[in-house]
Amino acid sequence: MKKIIVLISGVGENLQSLINNCIIGSINAQITAVISNKIDAYGIIRAQKAKIPVICLESKKFINRNVYDTILMNIIKQYSPDLIALAGFMRILTPCFINSFKGKILNIHPSLLPKYPGLFTHRKAIKNNDIEHGASVHFVTKDLDCGPVIIQAKVPIFKKDTEIDVIKRVKIQENNIYPLAVQWFISGRLNMQYNNAVLDGRILPKQGYINNNLSNITK
Secondary structure, eight states: OEEEEEEESSOOHHHHHHHHHHHHTSSOEEEEEEEESOTTOTHHHHHHHTTOOEEEOOGGGOSOHHHHHHHHHHHHHHHOOSEEEESSOOSOOOHHHHHHTTTOEEEEESSSTTSSOSSOHHHHHHHTTOSEEEEEEEEOOSSTTOSOEEEEEEEEOOTTOOHHHHHHHHHHHHHHHHHHHHHHHHTTSEEEETTEEEETTEEOOTTOEEEOOOTTOOO
């Protein structure tokens, strides 16, 4: 069975989605370890409940980013993972780390990339009076949130929405599309070629595979 390492920093909702999908067989792989850069991340408890080994490598104890990523890289290599899934991992990885696992790192980002890379995406969407927002799964490259997009899911933004409303709506779609993209990769259907996301032998468009199914949107 193929192996996945998940990196987290916080609550771990996307981690839980990956765990659930591995349990029911929607992802044909095993999460062999969860690594957190914060000792108080609730995602650690989620992993422990699922009896997944947890490693806490606190980033605040490292002044030098390169040193941290070198240690992180060496830990991960011990597990020989087929895939590294970033699930709310709030650190910018160094080029050395990314090159060591090139084409094997996926990330879930709460915006319709290339729109709103970085932080506070929901707030920016509301401030700019956007009528839609969403989430993107992409390959990780050296440029922040600029790797080839694999799949996106859109959600509406209504006039009276708060930031919390939009976050909740986007999170539902994140939990749908991330496991799907992970399974595509694990099954060999998805890979990165020449900075393109390729699914079933075809280069995906710039926005990736668009999932417009809003059946889970209730308001």
